Amino acid sequence: MIDxxxxxxxxxxxxxxxxxxxxxxxxxxxxxxxxxxxxxRYVADVRAEVNRAIELEELKRMKESVEKTAREVEAQVNDSAAAFEREWSEVTAGLEGTTATAHPALSSIGTPVYPENRRRKKNFRLKRQAVPQWYKARAGVRTRALSGAARVARYRPKTPQR
Known part of the structure; x- marks a missing residue:
């Protein structure tokens, strides 16, 4: 660089x-x-572009390593699932013929039968929630409705008497 x-x-x-x-x-x-x-500005743009390219290469390498480990994990899970299925079939192989003789009621059971889901009817005459009066008074909940004239009379500013 020039000094x-x-x-x-x-x-x-x-x-x-x-x-x-x-x-x-x-x-x-x-x-x-x-x-x-x-x-x-041109030099800064070139530097930024080079930095982006380097970061992109790093991200690609990271993506490949993550995909590789995911494939390895998937292969391990598949292997363990296959081993489990083999062991399960070996264990249950002797039980298949004995279930019908040991428990005749179980042989007729195929897929489980679930009860039908029905919506309950609402009974609007029943009070769903009872809140005590003292709680309503403390919380400031209105318990009675005011008519329009009563509301005007209640909230009208009082005029001083002469």
């Missing part, structure tokens, strides 16, 4: 002032500043 110190920058500024002139120097400085800003 620019304060003395070198001052020398470049003096040469630019002499070569370009004091009238055009601010416009040239703005143009150079804009170009440097564009270059910095």
């Amino acid at each position: 620019l110190g304060i003395s070198k920058l001052a020398l470049i500024g003096v040469v630019a002032l002499i070569v370009i002139g004091p009238e055009k120097l601010p416009r040239v400085a703005r143009t150079v500043g804009a170009l440097i800003g564009k270059a910095q």
